[in-house]
Amino acid sequence: MAHGNRKTRRAAVALPLVAALAPGGILLNAGGAAVATEERAPGAAAEHQFRRGPDPTAESVANADGPFEVERVTVPRGNGFGGGTIHYPADSSQGDFGGIAISPGFMSPQFLMGWYGPMFASHGFVTIVIDTSTVADPPDSRADQLQAALDYLTTQSEVRDRVDPDRLAVAGHSMGGGGALRAAANNPDLQAAIPLEPWHLTNAWQEVTVPTMIVGGQFDFVAPVAFHAESFYENLTAAPERAYLELAGGSHFDVFFPNRILTRYMVSWAKRYVDNDTRYEQFLCPAPAPGNGISEYRESCPTG
Incomplete structure (x- = not known):
């Protein structure tokens, strides 16, 4: 759907x-x-x-260095979150771009999620990777800060004229992933959510009506998938589309490093739902079989 x-x-x-x-x-x-x-x-x-960029291939969509040149701007602390860095496509000839806000996890500064900013921007998104107000902020506070970052991105930032305020998404790791889920529950106007190895004390997410891809680590002992990522996915019963990607052998911290599997599926999810770009459905459906770095994949699959 x-x-x-x-x-x-x-x-x-x-x-x-x-x-x-x-x-x-x-x-x-x-x-x-x-x-x-x-x-x-x-x-x-x-x-x-809202198509941006050339036709994708299996190679290009897994490449963290996408087709757009990237520029960056630093955001100071304030405006409801702890500051951050905006990465954005340098090309302004194709119109505005979708926006993505990303939160790190518990006790983590933004630099641990630093590769996501240029990765998403190089594929055609204006991306803000935030620092949270304190590194110990709980998930629901991180949800508020993700929304504040999107508000800043679209109304106050130096690149606000490059961002379409109707095409926004959230992502985050650990408690930041729990924050991304809460942000999606709080704001049904978001176009996509991508929680990475999410942690939250709540597992009832039936109120989420945003297309959501959850990433879990097979051997995550901080946020075990049976109690967090998998359980959250199973409770996304109102989401129009949902997916669960489990990284084979994955721990709670492997998402800190560039990963072609993550790039392939995160970019495809954002392109399909933030940009409504059906060229990327081929990389989401049919679902991949276990193997080649994936221990499990569940999905609803886009239907056009």
Whole structure:
């Protein structure tokens, strides 16, 4: 089930006010005159509207160095979170980009999540990796800080004109992953959530209506998947799309380092749901079989 973009829906509603589609695909203007138009499948415009970058390949989508050159800006402490770093595509010719806020975990500074900023930005997202107000902040505080970071990104940052405020996502590790889940529960207007080895004392996430991909580590002894990542996934019963990726042999800390499996699936998830880019469905469905670094993968799979 595709997660519709609000901007796309607004455009679709406005069209009947100025035109009508006659039988055979002929577009009539408000005065009834025929206007030349190309016939296309329903939803095709929505699928193309936010595409950024070249057609992906299995190699390119797993590469942490994507097709866009990246620039960065430092964010000072304040504005509801502990500061951070924004990475963004240098190319401004393709329109605005989706935005992603990322939180580190318990007792962790932002630099431990530092590779995600340039990775996502190089694939066409404006990304802010935050420091939390204190390194001991609990998950629900991190959720508030992720939302504050998105608000800052879209309204106050130096690159606010490059970010589409209707196409936003959250991610985070450990308590930051629990914070990403809580942020998705609090804000159903988010387009995607990607909790990494999430930790939270709550496992009832039936209120989340945001497409969510959860990453777990097979041998995570800090946030064992049976009590956290897997349990959270099973309770995402209202999410329009969901996935559970378990890293073979994974600990609680392997996500600190660049990883082609993580890149492939995180980029594909963000592209599919933040950008509504169906070119990336091929990397999410059919689900991969165990092996090649994946011990388990569960999914609902996009249906177009």
